[in-house]
Amino acid sequence: MPKSWTSGGHELHLDLEPGFGRRAALERALREAIRSGRLTAGTPLPSSRALATDLGLSRGTVVQAYEQLLAEGYLTSRSRTHTEVAAVPGTATRTQSRSATNFSVPYDLEPGSPDVSQFPRSTWASALRHAVTSAVDEDLRYGDPRGHPALRRALADYLGRVRGVRISSQAIVVCTGFTNGLRLIATALRDRGGRTMAVEDFGLPFHVDAIEQTGLRAEPVRLDDDGLVVDEIPKTDGVLVTASHQLPWGTTLHPARRGALVDWARDNNAVVVEDDYDGEFRYDRQPIGAIQGLAPEHVIYAGTASKSLAPALRLAWLAVPDRLLEPIVKVRQLSERECPVFEQLAFAHLVESGGLDRHLRRMRTHYRKRRDYLLGALATSVPTVRPIGIAAGLHVTLLLPDGVRDEDAQAVLAEHGVGAHSLAAYARRRSAAPGLVIGYATPPGHTFAAAVQALATALAKLV
Ligand SMILES: Cc1ncc(COP(=O)(O)O)c(C=O)c1O
Structure with missing residues (x-):
């Protein structure tokens, strides 16, 4: 039942699906x-009364829907009577604001991107030239849905060497980014009669959407200082976990929990989906090997080129246990x-x-310097802001003193031209402490220092 409403000059078509x-x-x-x-960050929503009238719904229904979307981080409210669209990570909205960012937000510290100004263009250009000149005619026909054998061999070798993954090239599936891989997995689980998948109770909202679009239900599970609380995972067909570097909290799953997670999968005939999105970037100690290496038959390891090289490549890979290979390849x-x-x-x-390898070595040094610069600037200007999850990856989470409201933080950052995400935007069930998620890899070199200084100045006004 398509409906429209008008509010403050904004008209929006809403399709209320039957069923x-x-x-x-x-x-x-x-x-x-x-x-x-279609609804961008900052767009005010009509009052629940107005929307209820426009759509022919009860006011309570609209209030409850708003509350749910507030809890999920899609909406934010400045006061009891003003609700607006929040800046949601990883959505088309964000992508649009990111390209718009070049014009409207001079200091882009939104997480989710590597420093793309460092993309090794000439190395990639010669690799592409090599690919085009060395490919045989057979390579230009329809190929294996798992991906080209040459890439699967290279990946099996690389993942074993760098991440401790134990996999044969036969059981690797190359896909178009992790989200695509997650959809393949969830669809295959559903096709086998699966119904639910556990997820961390903080994470990217669109990963839950990708799971739920297949018909599986996503069940959020609590996180604490040691990562996912494995004891609390309900009986599900799988669990999605960012074990090496939790997004957004930055924790590493405790070694005892890694073992317990594998036991859980074994006992429940379920699969662990290990989203190793930034596993190559660890600064303070040796990289922690993938959980997959502990129990290849119970874990799907997922890696991506989005952080190590660039999201635009749309290249990711799954290392799949034998029993799930055929269903996933079929999808x-x-x-x-x-x-x-x-x-x-x-x-x-x-x-x-x-x-x-050479690119990663160079980028590790580059990002560590950036991280240290950021932490130094914050320690000097705003010592009451607590950075966490700093040992790895391309983001840090800043815990703000109690009582600071996300909306105020976002408003002050915007005044200083800084783009960043609030911790609340990642919450899937419970509410978040006041905090910000800062992607220190995102700005190009020529704006990085200024972006950090603008962030520090903005936070100093807030805390
Ligand atoms: C938690 C997490 N997983 C996976 C990815 C990579 O996704 P994709 O390979 O689809 O670019 C990202 C990128 O931002 C991420 O933050």
Whole structure:
């Protein structure tokens, strides 16, 4: 039932899908409008009374839907009577604001991106040239839905060497980014009769959406200082975990919990999906090996080129236990089928020639310097702000003193031209402490120092 409402000059078409309760349909329609970028951050929503009248719903239904979206971080409220669209990480909205960022937010510290100004363009160009000139005619036909064998061999070798993953190239599936891989996994679990998947109770909202779009239900599980509270995972068909560097808290899953997680999977005939999105970047000690290495038959290891090189490559990979390989490959075959072959071959060449290792070594030094600069500036200007999760990855989470409101933090940052995410935007169930998630890899070199100084100045006004 398509409906429209008008508020403060904003007119929006909302499609309330049949087959859902009225409140669920409204929540879905609003989420869709926000994720697709039709409703951008800062857009005020009509009062619950006005929207209820426009849509022919009860006011209570609208209030409950707003409350749910506030809890999920899609909406934010300045006061009891003013609700607006929040800055949601990883959505089309954010992508749009990111490209708009170049014009409107001079200091982009939103997490989610490496420093793309460091992308090794000439190395990639020669890898692509190598791919195009060395590919045989057979490579240009429809290929294996798992990905080109040359890339799978290179990845099996690389993952074993760098992340302690134990996998044969036969059981690797190359996909178009992790989110695509997650959809493949969730669809395959559903096709086998699965119904639910556990997720950390803080994480990227669109990962839950990717799971739920397949028909599986996502069940948030509590996190504490040691990472996912494994004892509290309900009986589900799988669990998605950022074990090496939790997004957003930055914790590393405690060694005892790693073992317990594998036991949980074994006991429940379930699968652990290990999202190792930034596992290559650890600064203060040896990288922690993948959980997959402990129990390859119970863990799907997932890696991506989005942090190590650039999100635009759309290259990721799954190391899949034997029993799930065929169902996942079947889904892959019926969807995108395969990634573009020249890119696969270029990436294989980059891995095998040592070009990726060299790039990672250089970037680790680059990011560690950035992190240290950021932490130094914050310690000097705003010592009451507590950075956590600093040992790895490309983001730090800043815990703000109690009583600081997210909305105020966002407003002050915006005044200083700084883009960052609030911790609350990652909350899937419980509410978050006041905090910010800062992607220190995102700005290009020429704005980095100024971005950090602008952040420190803004925070000094706030705390
Ligand atoms: C938690 C997490 N997982 C995975 C990814 C990578 O996703 P993709 O490979 O789809 O770019 C990201 C990137 O921001 C991430 O933050």
